[in-house]
Amino acid sequence: MQIHLEIQRFDPERDDKPHFQTYTVEAAPTDRLLDALMDIKRHQDGSLSFRKSCAHGVCGSDAMRINGRDRLACKTLIRDVAAADGDTVRIEPLRHFPLQRDLLVDQGSFIAKFKSVQPYLINDQPVAAGERLQSPEERRRIDDQANCILCAACYSACPVMGANPAFLGPAAIVAAARFLDDTRDRGFEARLPVLDAPDGVWPCRNHFECTRCCPREIKVTKRINETKGKIRQYRAPRGEHVRDGSA
Ligand code: SF4
Ligand code: SF4
Ligand code: FES
Numbered sequence: 277m278q279i280h281l282e283i284q285r286f287d288p289e290r291d292d293k294p295h296f297q298t299y300t301v302e303a304a305p306t307d308r309l310l311d312a313l314m315d316i317k318r319h320q321d322g323s324l325s326f327r328k329s330c331a332h333g334v335c336g337s338d339a340m341r342i343n344g345r346d347r348l349a350c351k352t353l354i355r356d357v358a359a360a361d362g363d364t365v366r367i368e369p370l371r372h373f374p375l376q377r378d379l380l381v382d383q384g385s386f387i388a389k390f391k392s393v394q395p396y397l398i399n400d401q402p403v404a405a406g407e408r409l410q411s412p413e414e415r416r417r418i419d420d421q422a423n424c425i426l427c428a429a430c431y432s433a434c435p436v437m438g439a440n441p442a443f444l445g446p447a448a449i450v451a452a453a454r455f456l457d458d459t460r461d462r463g464f465e466a467r468l469p470v471l472d473a474p475d476g477v478w479p480c481r482n483h484f485e486c487t488r489c490c491p492r493e494i495k496v497t498k499r500i501n502e503t504k505g506k507i508r509q510y511r512a513p514r515g516e517h518v519r520d521g522s523a
Contacts, residue, residue: 305355336427398463421454430486474521
């Protein structure tokens with residue numbers, strides 16, 4: 277079948293604002309959208325810029341907006357977005373990030389937020405038996421959160437992120453939850469100033485857009501709400517209010 281890809285283009289050295297350019301490619305319904313983009317890059321327009329690496333849904337590089345939904349190009353089949361011969365697929369960069377070029381966005385703020393939750397095991401206690409043991413059941417409690425590939429699709433999907441760019445955001449909270457739920461970790465208080473803050477977990481309004489778009493099917497909104505619950509459980513016995521900026 278033939279499909280048309282309407283792709284947002286932007287060259288910071290030449291363009292004042294982004295515009296769309298349409299390319300036509302031959303594609304099988306079972307091809308991935310990434311295959312079509314690579315076809316354009318190789319055979320029609322080498323200047324087309326987008327990120328990709330693994331091509332198998334593992335590295336998180338190629339998240340973009342495809343027909344208005346935040347998805348990985350390598351996990352999107354042509355038949356998912358173009359039902360009939362001659363259909364047009366609209367491709368845009370992730371929202372809520374500074375645009376660099378074409379489908380490339382600057383993810384510096386995303387990485388900074390991720391780092392701010394200290395996404396690593398924190399535990400100063402001595403290791404008793406050579407390693408910190410965990411039962412299979414305890415490990416299963418972090419399976420969901422540990423699946424994040426940092427694709428940033430959830431930041432683009434989140435309406436709160438659009439209104440408040442300072443919001444810590446879903447992936448960073450998932451990264452924090454991955455360690456808060458880890459029985460070996462003792463870093464709750466170390467992460468608290470970032471999580472329990474007006475731009476920490478509290479701006480989330482349970483829109484569930486992050487959960488809907490997550491290519492790893494992480495229960496993002498549930499993890500955010502669990503994190504809010506942990507903070508309330510910490511503050512309440514101390515007679516403290518959560519730091520959501522309302523007091
Ligand atoms: S659930 Fe929270 S983080 Fe997810 S999209 Fe909605 S407001 Fe954003
Ligand atoms: S939570 Fe899901 S959508 Fe968000 S960065 Fe991780 S894998 Fe991507
Ligand atoms: S290219 Fe790695 S996730 Fe798509």
